[in-house]
Amino acid sequence: MDQNRELKKAGLKVTHPRMLILDILQDPAHQHICADTVYKLLLEAKTDIGLATVYRVLNQFDDAGIVERHHFEGGKSVFELSNKNHHDHLVCLKCGKVIEFEDDIIEQCQKEIAVKNNMDLTHHSLYLYGECKDGCNENIA
Amino acid sequence: MDQNRELKKAGLKVTHPRMLILDILQDPAHQHICADTVYKLLLEAKTDIGLATVYRVLNQFDDAGIVERHHFEGGKSVFELSNKNHHDHLVCLKCGKVIEFEDDIIEQCQKEIAVKNNMDLTHHSLYLYGECKDGCNENIA
C-alpha cells in the first residue's frame, strides 16, 4: 500500500477516511477538486464519512504538504496533489477546464519584484481566466 | 460635484449611500478596503446605512467598473477604485501592507501563455505573498 506510507510519512495515523480521500485525490479524473465534491464522491461510494471529516482531512493534507490549496474564482477552495512540479493555472470560465502551465520568466520576475520591494516571498498565486476558443462544452465542472 | 457625474455615467441614481461610499473609496487612506470596513467607517460617521446596502453598492460599483474586486488570502473581498493603471499586488502576511506593482514582462508572458493554450484571456489575478524585511509592524490591517 502506497497511501499507507504517504500518510505515515506525514505523521498522520492511517485511517479509513484518510485512505479513501487520498484515493480520490490520486484519481487523475479528480484534479482540482473541492471539499464538497470529495464528500459527494464518498457518498456515492456508499461510505459514511462526514463532511466535517472531509474538511479536516483536507486541511491536514494541506498542512502536511500532501495537497495544495487553490482559490479559483467562486469562493471555495480546490485541492490538488502536490507531487508535481510547481505550476500555475489557466481556467476557462465557460467550461471550467483547468490548464496547468509553468513559466520560468514569470517566476524570475516575481522574485525580482519581491527583492525590489524589500520583501521575503513566501508564495504566490497566479490564475489566468479566459474562455476556450474551441472544444469548450460550456458546462461548468 | 465629481461623484455625481461618476455615478450618473455608470447609470446609477445619485443617492446618499452611494455618494458616501464613493467618498470613502476615494480617500487614499482606504485603498484595498473590504465591505465590513466600509460599513464600520459609515457607522463612525454617524450615518445609518445598512450593511446590505454596502454590499449592494460595492457590487454595483464593481459591475459598473468603478471599482475592482480582489481576493487576497483570508476569504473576504477587498475593493479599490479602478481609475488607475493596471497593476498587481504584493501583500505582507505579517502587517497587511499592500504594494502595487506593474510588470510588462509578466503581462506579456501571460498573453503568450493564453495564445499557446488556445484561450481568450479575460482577466487574471496575481498576488505575491511574503513578509516585509523591515518596517513591518506585525499588525494585520
Add this chain to the structure above:
DNA sequence: TCGGTAATGGTAACGATTATCATTTGCAAT
C-alpha cells in the same frame, strides 16, 4: 487483548455575502 489517545460523525455555530420585503427616496413629468 487492552487502553488511551487521536480520529470521527452529527450538528450547531460561524463569517461573509445574498435574498426578501415592506418602507423610503430620487427624479422625471406634471
Add this chain to the structure above:
DNA sequence: ATTGCAAATGATAATCGTTACCATTACCGA
C-alpha cells in the same frame, strides 16, 4: 413645487463554505 412610481434602502432571514464542539469510535503500541 407636487406628484407618482420605479428604483433604492434597511432590517433581518437565509445561504454558502467552513470550523467548533462533543460524545462515540477506531487506531495501534504495550
